[in-house]
Amino acid sequence: MSEIASVSLAQPLDTIADELGRSFEEFGFAVVRDHGIPQSLIDRAEEMSKQFFDLPEETKRKYHIPGGGGARGYTPFGTEKAKDAKVHDLKEFWHVGRSLPQDHALAEFMAPNVWPEEMPEFRDTFEELYAAFEKAGGRVLEAIALHLGLERDFFAATVEDGNSVMRLLRYPPLEGAEAEGAIRAAAHGDINTITLLLGAEEAGLELLTAEGEWLAVDPPAGALVINIGDMLDRLTNGKLRSTTHRVVNPRGEAAYRARYSMPFFLHFRPDYVIETLDSCVDPDNPEDKPESISSHEFLLQRLREINLA
Structure with a gap:
């Protein structure tokens, strides 16, 4: 078998x-x-994320928005669960989204951000990291376009002012003999276009291969793990795979400490219609493709499935 690139x-x-x-x-x-994301910015953001999650529970819960679908601010431990999972994931997180002026045509799709008043440098740090993630993601999409035989800038218009979300994620430490090998995030696929993940060098991220085996993803320190989301899988009629993945607790000492990571879920514009690319339609079976759907409607469908809407 070949290896992950x-x-x-x-x-x-x-x-x-x-x-x-x-x-x-x-x-x-x-x-x-x-x-291209500066290591100094990554280090600053990781430290600030840890500082936020160390705040008292009642302080963090001030920034939980009931009915907000977890789109902004804080989502407490035991809220989100994977599609079809019977138990909630063992994690808490904070979401930063795109900031749009109130008169923007897409403003209705994106709630304003909230910021923890206890941490005055939080906003500047994570707005800077959001922009850096978006720039790196744009370059990956250019490479994908070239691979698909599209114009290099094909995806630029599809993601401009997209509903992309950056997640600061903490898996609390587990206790007891069952901690080693415990499932912290159940098997799932991502909803969005592509995901860019910082922090995967801590053992635990696994993907499900086409042969049905779990394969550990082991990047070097500071690298990004990129995966295809359901939206791009749908656009390419499965040519680019949105692969089921999970987070398991490692063995040994690492099993008993908290795990932190920062995924960036890069989304299409809410009004972009996901319609199978012509080059990804089988000419012998032209009807064998998913129905067209706006990225916003697709997002709402999936958020309901994972208990966030």
Whole structure:
């Protein structure tokens, strides 16, 4: 079996596009180095994330928005669960989304951000990281477009002012003999276009291969793990795979400490219609493709399935 691609975004995109594409077709995942997000910013954001989650429970819950679907602010431990899962995931998180002026045409789809008043530097740090994630994600999408035989900038208009969300994520430490190997986030696929993940070097992230085996994802420190979401899978009629993945507790000492990560869920614009690309339609079976749907309607469907709407 071939391996998950690990490529440098510092290389010309036309030299890495097909290696990325091959990995996304086979695994739905790839590892990206030299992604352009400064390590100093990553370090600052990781420290600030830990500081927030260390706040008292009643302080954090001030920023929970009932009925908000977890789109902004704080979502407490034991709220989200994977599609068809019987128990909630063992995690708490904070969401930062896009800030749009009230008169923007897409403002109705995106709630305003909230910021913890106890941490005055929180907003600047995570707005900077959000922008850096978006820039790195745009470059990955350019490579995907090249692999698919599209114009290099094909995806730029599809994600402009998209409903992308950055998640600060904490899996609290577990206790007891059952901690080692426990499932912290149940098997699931991501809803969005692509996900960019910082913090996966802590053991535990696994993907389900086409052969039905769990494969550990083990990136070098500071690298991004990229995976295909359901929206891009749908757009490409399954050519690029949205792969089921999970987070398990590692063995040994790491099983008993908290785990932190920061995924960026890059989304299409809410009004973008996900309609199978012509190049991804089987000419012998032209009707064998998913129905067209707006990315917003698709998002709402999936949020209901995971208990966030």
